Amino acid sequence: MDVLAGLLEGPRARGAFMIRALFDPPWSVRIADEAPLSVMVMVRGSAWLRPEDGTPARRVHPGDVAIARGPDHYTCAGERDTAPFAEIRPGQHCVPLDGAPVARYTDLGLRAWGESRDGSVEMLIGTYQMRGELTGRLLDALPPLLVLPTEVWDCPLTPLLAEEISRADPGQEVVLDRLLDLLLIAALRAWFSRPEAEAPAWYRAMGDPVVGRALRLLQDDPAHPWTIADLAVGAGVSRAALARRFTGLVGEPPMTYLTNWRLALAADLLRDSGLTIAAVARKVGYGSAFALSGAFKRVYGVSPQEHRGRGGVA
Numbered sequence: 001m002d003v004l005a006g007l008l009e010g011p012r013a014r015g016a017f018m019i020r021a022l023f024d025p026p027w028s029v030r031i032a033d034e035a036p037l038s039v040m041v042m043v044r045g046s047a048w049l050r051p052e053d054g055t056p057a058r059r060v061h062p063g064d065v066a067i068a069r070g071p072d073h074y075t076c077a078g079e080r081d082t083a084p085f086a087e088i089r090p091g092q093h094c095v096p097l098d099g100a101p102v103a104r105y106t107d108l109g110l111r112a113w114g115e116s117r118d119g120s121v122e123m124l125i126g127t128y129q130m131r132g133e134l135t136g137r138l139l140d141a142l143p144p145l146l147v148l149p150t151e152v153w154d155c156p157l158t159p160l161l162a163e164e165i166s167r168a169d170p171g172q173e174v175v176l177d178r179l180l181d182l183l184l185i186a187a188l189r190a191w192f193s194r195p196e197a198e199a200p201a202w203y204r205a206m207g208d209p210v211v212g213r214a215l216r217l218l219q220d221d222p223a224h225p226w227t228i229a230d231l232a233v234g235a236g237v238s239r240a241a242l243a244r245r246f247t248g249l250v251g252e253p254p255m256t257y258l259t260n261w262r263l264a265l266a267a268d269l270l271r272d273s274g275l276t277i278a279a280v281a282r283k284v285g286y287g288s289a290f291a292l293s294g295a296f297k298r299v300y301g302v303s304p305q306e307h308r309g310r311g312g313v314a
Helices: 003-008 134-142 158-164 174-194 201-205 212-218 230-237 239-249 256-273 276-285 289-300 304-309
Strands: 019-024 030-033 036-046 047-050 058-060 065-069 073-076 084-088 094-097 112-114 121-128 145-148
Touching: 003 112, 036 158, 036 174, 047 065, 047 239, 058 145, 121 158, 121 174, 145 174, 158 174, 201 212, 201 239, 212 230, 212 239, 212 256, 230 239, 230 256, 239 256, 256 276, 256 289, 256 304, 276 289, 276 304, 289 304
Parallel strands: 019 112, 030 084
Antiparallel strands: 019 121, 030 073, 036 065, 036 121, 047 058, 047 073, 065 145, 084 094
């Protein structure tokens, strides 16, 4: 398993909020739901995405895919400067902002929302509801807003998502959750290959013949009792050379990286499996539940049991 594959194993949507948003000009909605991540696919028409953190506004056209990282707020509008008519708050609660007694944007039926089902603007939106559905390393690797224009990446999942989002078959929520995961993974793989992506250090280091080899060793077998000497042998260099090169490219020493990777894996296992804490500890390279608990609390600020009780939000 390579580092990117390990990172992207994290997304696990559970009952994700998915809609077809339909508008007619003029339109504008402020997104303040504080969800950790939203994926937007433009089907027809165009939209401006205006983050409130100083990130430049971006325009999306049909076929474009945009990913917004929470909890920062942003506005989605037909024109760049149109003030929002409504605000989406936590829990996907829509509040009108124009003073009208009746909400301008309403429920239009199965997973459809907006002004009318024949709206000239259509977006497919999938929102991860809880941070625990995504690895911290994934969220930390992303900018507040990224856009993949159709000319650099033609999303192959858009037609399937557009078809499935309007269906009410048994098990449809699970189908949509998995489609959202696939869409996110495919989009991030395309994004990290772009020169403007500013990929994280660990991703760039994968291309190094020495450090990339060491990263793959750690990734493939995190439970192994690795030492610098073991990694140096595997990478074909001296211990000093590996430590220096690894730290320079990844931004942290090999053993620090291994500790953080083990704890990230433990956090996911605590969230996604029924394994005992002792079993999780053994699976990620700790000799006991006590040893894992101490390291986990130092990094995440809560015990493994508390992390599991919060649904994986650390």
